[in-house]
Amino acid sequence: MMFKTSLRHLREGFKGTLRNGWMSFAAISAVTITLLLVGVFALVMFNINEISDNVENDVEIQVFITRTADESSVEKLGQNIEQVPGVSTVTFSSKEDELAKFQDQLGDDAAAYGTVEKDNPLHARYIVKAQDPLELEEVAQSVSSLENVDDVKYGKDYIDKMFAFFNGIRIGGLALIVGLTLMAMFLISNTIKMTIFSRRREIEIMRLVGAKNSFIRWPFFIEGLVLGMLGALVPILVIYFGYDVAYSALQPSLDQLNSDIFKLIDPSTLTVQVSLVLLALGAFIGIWGSTTSLGRFLKI
Amino acid sequence: MISMQKVSKVYPNGVVAMDDLDLEIRDGEFLYVVGPSGAGKSTFMKMIYREEKPTGGQLLIDGLDVGKIKDRHVPKLRRQLGVIFQDFKLLPSLTVYENVAFALEVVGADTSSIRKQVMDVLNLVGLKNKARNYPDELSGGEQQRVSIARAIVNKPKLIIADEPTGNLDPETAWGIMEVFEEIHRRGATIVMATHNRDIVDKIRHRVIAIENGKVVRDEEKGAYGYDV
Numbered sequence: 001m002m003f004k005t006s007l008r009h010l011r012e013g014f015k016g017t018l019r020n021g022w023m024s025f026a027a028i029s030a031v032t033i034t035l036l037l038v039g040v041f042a043l044v045m046f047n048i049n050e051i052s053d054n055v056e057n058d059v060e061i062q063v064f065i066t067r068t069a070d071e072s073s074v075e076k077l078g079q080n081i082e083q084v085p086g087v088s089t090v091t092f093s094s095k096e097d098e099l100a101k102f103q104d105q106l107g108d109d110a111a112a113y114g115t116v117e118k119d120n121p122l123h124a125r126y127i128v129k130a131q132d133p134l135e136l137e138e139v140a141q142s143v144s145s146l147e148n149v150d151d152v153k154y155g156k157d158y159i160d161k162m163f164a165f166f167n168g169i170r171i172g173g174l175a176l177i178v179g180l181t182l183m184a185m186f187l188i189s190n191t192i193k194m195t196i197f198s199r200r201r202e203i204e205i206m207r208l209v210g211a212k213n214s215f216i217r218w219p220f221f222i223e224g225l226v227l228g229m230l231g232a233l234v235p236i237l238v239i240y241f242g243y244d245v246a247y248s249a250l251q252p253s254l255d256q257l258n259s260d261i262f263k264l265i266d267p268s269t270l271t272v273q274v275s276l277v278l279l280a281l282g283a284f285i286g287i288w289g290s291t292t293s294l295g296r297f298l299k300i
Numbered sequence: 301m302i303s304m305q306k307v308s309k310v311y312p313n314g315v316v317a318m319d320d321l322d323l324e325i326r327d328g329e330f331l332y333v334v335g336p337s338g339a340g341k342s343t344f345m346k347m348i349y350r351e352e353k354p355t356g357g358q359l360l361i362d363g364l365d366v367g368k369i370k371d372r373h374v375p376k377l378r379r380q381l382g383v384i385f386q387d388f389k390l391l392p393s394l395t396v397y398e399n400v401a402f403a404l405e406v407v408g409a410d411t412s413s414i415r416k417q418v419m420d421v422l423n424l425v426g427l428k429n430k431a432r433n434y435p436d437e438l439s440g441g442e443q444q445r446v447s448i449a450r451a452i453v454n455k456p457k458l459i460i461a462d463e464p465t466g467n468l469d470p471e472t473a474w475g476i477m478e479v480f481e482e483i484h485r486r487g488a489t490i491v492m493a494t495h496n497r498d499i500v501d502k503i504r505h506r507v508i509a510i511e512n513g514k515v516v517r518d519e520e521k522g523a524y525g526y527d528v
Contacts, residue, residue: 005408205389208349209403209450210379213372 005215013222016195017230023191024227030187031231031285034180035278039239041173042274047264048166054261055162056133061140061154064123069148074124077148081126084142088131098122123150181285188227188289192220196293220290228286229279236275243267243274301327301458301489302348306357309343309513317343319513320357325491327457330484330505333493334524340513341493345462348491349383350374361458379407381458382451386466388443390435390450396422397431400450407454421449425479441472448479452488459483461492470498477503500524 017024063081065074074092081090099120130139136154144152196203206216244267254262302325309318317340325331335341346352347359347366354367361377369377390399397418404414422428425445435443444464451459461480465473477499484490494500500507500523507522508515517525
């Protein structure tokens, strides 16, 4: 008996979706567009987070050593840096190493700088990594006060700008998504209102013969759910297959950068997670849209 | 069956539809409610099936204080009574059978008992062979029989009929009244608002006249009493 009643609710819910074809189409489209943007944005966000994590973990402090320092004081400086709280690793790079790197970057043009080998103008340096990237500034300050340190650099401006940019994307995207979600909910609630209107006679009779409110409500609840989940269908397909395509297209060229920073997240687990979130969000939008319109219309 | 003590109804716009009305309706009684349009007949009927709440006094149905029951308990009350209207209130997209079965589906009855009860009741109203027809294929009288079938399929003890013959020609109206008489013979209490003088005068039952929200006349085996 319960099963039969549930079947009836399901049937009526689907019928309602078909009955207001165009309104349903509009509501589904709104959910589709919303979720498509949410999905794409989520993927972008996850990757940005991944990259900024990589960046944070990759940030180093360059400690330039005074050129006049002799070998033993350079060694002593290295030991002192290791003593600074928050330092995780210290690597030494001599003047010659620096020059080699420099020439390597120049390639064939290196010949033009032939004289530098005799009179190397570069600094030897320590490359310091912090245990917590957020403590970078403190570590850098402590290190700069040590003896025989000529200068300390850690690309603060560059990092701050990048984080500000990422934050901008996050906030703008969230605002867009909230707005679109509200619009989708509004359209769904309007569609349900149309269904209720077209079935008001049936509802009136149901009440007269003693139908419980829940019995009257279920079909509309299901209609909202169906609209929301149908709206999630296209975005899920796009995310699921689209990210795979984008990943295979982009990652090879990123690999050529030979950097640990610019790595995209592997599609396998990410797309499944994002798809589930989209489905849940679609269902939520649908249910919310339908229940808000029910309250006022179905009073005894 | 129904007991009203000083029942009043004042609508939010200030209209007094029911004014300290006292009335007892016994089990198994057939009651005509007559009176001019706008005198409070409709409000009187609506309060019984709790479409409207009284604003004062006490309205008991089988000991249940209808004015006090919560909204969510209204369905339970409505399952114990059958309501019939002038305009039939059938669903055009459903067949005769489905229209009647609707009242049982809503209650969650199982299919086999629905089938038996619906056929029994269609037999009673004389529409057994029209079960598969749609309402717009039926005459007005037949449509009203369907709506009566729907009202009594739950076997309620109380039937509320608001001008059930109002849309029918006299001859058809007599046929409908025969159905009501049969239901009454089987023990149901019937409260019928009507403007049909011939019927009230020929098929004699208790008559109450409502004017300005009060019972101005109450006669056993009474007549219609108004000059039309």
